[in-house]
Amino acid sequence: MIRLAIQKSGRLSEDSLSLIRECGISFVSSSYKLKTEATNFPLEILYLRDDDIPGYVQDGVADLGVVGQNVLVEAGLPELEVEPLGFSKCRLSLAVPRGEAYASVADLQGKNIATSYPQILGTYLAGHGVQANLHTISGSVEIAPSIGLADAICDIVSSGSTLLGNGLREVETVFRSEAVLIANRALSAEKQALLEQLQFRMQAVRRARR
Numbered sequence: 532m533i534r535l536a537i538q539k540s541g542r543l544s545e546d547s548l549s550l551i552r553e554c555g556i557s558f559v560s561s562s563y564k565l566k567t568e569a570t571n572f573p574l575e576i577l578y579l580r581d582d583d584i585p586g587y588v589q590d591g592v593a594d595l596g597v598v599g600q601n602v603l604v605e606a607g608l609p610e611l612e613v614e615p616l617g618f619s620k621c622r623l624s625l626a627v628p629r630g631e632a633y634a635s636v637a638d639l640q641g642k643n644i645a646t647s648y649p650q651i652l653g654t655y656l657a658g659h660g661v662q663a664n665l666h667t668i669s670g671s672v673e674i675a676p677s678i679g680l681a682d683a684i685c686d687i688v689s690s691g692s693t694l695l696g697n698g699l700r701e702v703e704t705v706f707r708s709e710a711v712l713i714a715n716r717a718l719s720a721e722k723q724a725l726l727e728q729l730q731f732r733m734q735a736v737r738r739a740r741r
């Protein structure tokens with residue numbers, strides 16, 4: 532039996548469940564349950580908050596997980612990735628108030644930047660030789676400039692309409708993300724074989740979709 536953690540409810544949930552089903556795995560899912568067992572494959576599915584998934588897989592509480600690369604890299608565990616999944620594509624971008632002059636990342640030197648991704652943003656800024664004050668907030672990042680909490684933000688963008696609605700404009704792409712399959716680094720031989728079967732099926736599903 533192998534344990535796979537997926538997001539309980541959010542932007543990854545539906546596509547994660549569809550992927551497992553398209554792999555030919557049957558199970559009954561219900562929104563109030565925390566776990567479920569597949570009926571035709573030795574798989575147990577755990578429903579968790581996405582932020583908790585990398586740590587649980589690292590610790591072996593779950594053997595496998597489906598999570599966004601943004602969350603995986605922010606958790607400092609990129610080495611757990613085993614397979615890109617091609618859905619939940621988004622980007623992490625820097626944005627500044629629309630009326631503000633902006634020529635390059637260097638303009639952010641010494642500025643206050645609000646984000647939920649201090650690790651990824653810190654690495655990006657350091658790579659550009661920029662030092663800024665990062666303020667970590669967990670939600671509603673895009674309102675920070677309008678309430679005077681920050682000069683700029685770094686947040687997930689897919690369409691840009693949320694930025695526009697808050698008077699912000701996107702100025703740099705910091706990180707591109709998609710959902711990935713992750714795995715504990717010390718699986719038993721038996722679990723490793725199950726992982727390989729799953730990866731084989733997932734690759735076939737992706738090829739069929741193209």
Ligand code: ATP
Pocket residue numbers: 538539540541542543579580581582598599600601602619620621687688689690708709710
């Ligand atoms: P949880 O309650 O599980 O912590 P959350 O609110 O942190 O959920 P969601 O908003 O459901 O997370 O996003 C989950 C993941 O989906 C993100 O980490 C990212 O990888 C991806 N994602 C976020 N926003 C978008 C988007 N607009 N389009 C596509 N993918 C996105």
Ligand code: ZN
Pocket residue numbers: 580581582
């Ligand atoms: Zn989350």
